Amino acid sequence: MTAPSDRTSTGPLAGIKVLDLSRVLAGPWCSQILGDLGAEVIKIEQPGQGDDTRRWGPPFLDDGSRDSAYYLCANRNKRSVAINMADPRGAALIRRFAAEADIVIENFRVGGLAKYGLDYPSLKAIKPDVIHCSITGFGQDGPYKDVGGYDFLIQGLSGLMSVTGRPDDQPGGGPMKVGIPVSDLSTGLYAAVSILAALHHRNRTGEGQHIDLALLDTQVSLLANQASNWMNGGMEPRRLGNQHPNTVPYQDFSCADGDVLVALGNDRQFRAFTAMIGVADLADDPRFSNSASRSVNRADLILQMSAAIAQWKAADLIAAMEKAGLPGGKVNEIPEILDHPQIRARGLVHEIRRSDGTPVRFLGFPAKLSASPADYRHAPPRSGEDTIAILEDKFELTNKEIERLIKAGVIAEKL
Structure with missing residues (x-):
């Protein structure tokens, strides 16, 4: 314009x-x-x-x-x-x-x-x-x-x-x-x-x-939730890469041919996503069945999810998430997002x-x-x-x- x-x-x-x-x-x-x-x-x-x-x-x-x-x-x-x-x-x-x-x-x-x-x-x-x-x-x-x-x-x-x-x-x-x-x-x-x-x-x-x-x-x-985690919960924030300090899974995953972002904000989305990638039983595991439990047990959860996601091609997983109305996508380069x-x-x-x-x-x-x-x-x-x-x-x-x-x-x- x-x-x-x-x-x-x-x-x-x-x-x-x-x-x-x-x-x-x-x-x-x-x-x-x-x-x-x-x-x-x-x-x-x-x-x-x-x-x-x-x-x-x-x-x-x-x-x-x-x-x-x-x-x-x-x-x-x-x-x-x-x-x-x-x-x-x-x-x-x-x-x-x-x-x-x-x-x-x-x-x-x-x-x-x-x-x-x-x-x-x-x-x-x-x-x-x-x-x-x-x-x-x-x-x-x-x-x-x-x-x-x-x-x-x-x-x-x-x-x-x-x-x-x-x-x-x-x-x-x-x-x-x-x-x-x-x-x-x-x-x-x-x-x-x-x-x-x-x-x-x-x-x-x-x-x-x-x-x-x-x-x-x-x-x-602007430290926002990170500062509040410390001031109101005694949890000292640390570097987590692309993970979220409170919500899990909320990070990048490696597919067979590239990386995909997965940003699941509630239990309903988590259940739908695990069913979609073929590991529906994770949603029934008490360690992962709710947001707080997933945050505490994130290492075990991410290990199992990573193995399942690695079987997908990036474009196929993104398309499946879009069809299911689940938040996810790719990491765009600046020329890509401007176009x-x-x-x-x-x-x-x-x-x-x-x-x-x-x-x-x-x-x-x-x-x-x-x-x-x-x-x-x-x-x-x-x-x-x-x-x-x-x-x-x-x-x-x-x-x-x-x-x-x-x-x-x-x-x-x-x-």
Whole structure:
């Protein structure tokens, strides 16, 4: 699906203005969500440098910009303005943007924006009802508040890697990170949720607020059932590979010609599956007849099920499970899932063109809002490509003023 660029927003957040001072992933992921939902997003970048992720490649977009595919995944529906905030004139320009903004998003070190007059107290004095979201590795207080946070570090510190990967006593055992930057992405999602809640609060009361969001807090909160197993049952979670800590069988199995995923969530499904693969007696064995017993006796059960499943061809087992309405399937490669008929039917893959006509393909906003769907108006911009147009339009700066700022290094045109 090809999306036109540079059209007026029709999304539910149309009219909301976002000043995005963030870079890399957690903050930009949040501002992209708000942009998909219709907000106007102004992305402030350092002249001559831009967002760090522009250089996180290969692969790079072959359009002269050398922007990375990584950068492209998190920066659509934004306009890029290159301003040097370290220059007092640049900081003053950014404060003019803040005076019009409903939302400010930043991921500087704690206290890092105060010297530019861009921290929450400074911006609140300019715009009392502003919603200011600060994203850091460890939050605005506590003994780690001044430590930089990175997704890989957070995955390890949070306990996530203690439950991800093969068991220590198996080949390849040991801690393993998730294959996507899940700590950054989930923090961006929580930031968007928190901002929308703050917007609703402001609509009711007229009051803005500061949002303090930490990658570590987010990732620890997502330990969910694993943390609850320890806090409420005294069961210390361990790495189980592809097995589930509570529900059995819920893992991959080897067929005669490949692997199949089996995800049985209740006793009825277990009984139907064992009958289907020719070991119906397992469902009547007291060791395996209910979910709790299967979890305690998982090793014996998996051994017997593995032997039966190994006799099947993968495609035949998947087809049999689909016919029986049992949850299972294959492990898709990324090219396979992006070409999957269900993903095609859902219209998740889109294309939009940059200002020079270069196409950019992307995965769209997954929720389908019946009355006010997400829309895609701007391709991920080149660094600073909207600087002059926006300064002329918003602040009515003259050509001479703009030229003076460019020569002084306060602002820059696109890289």
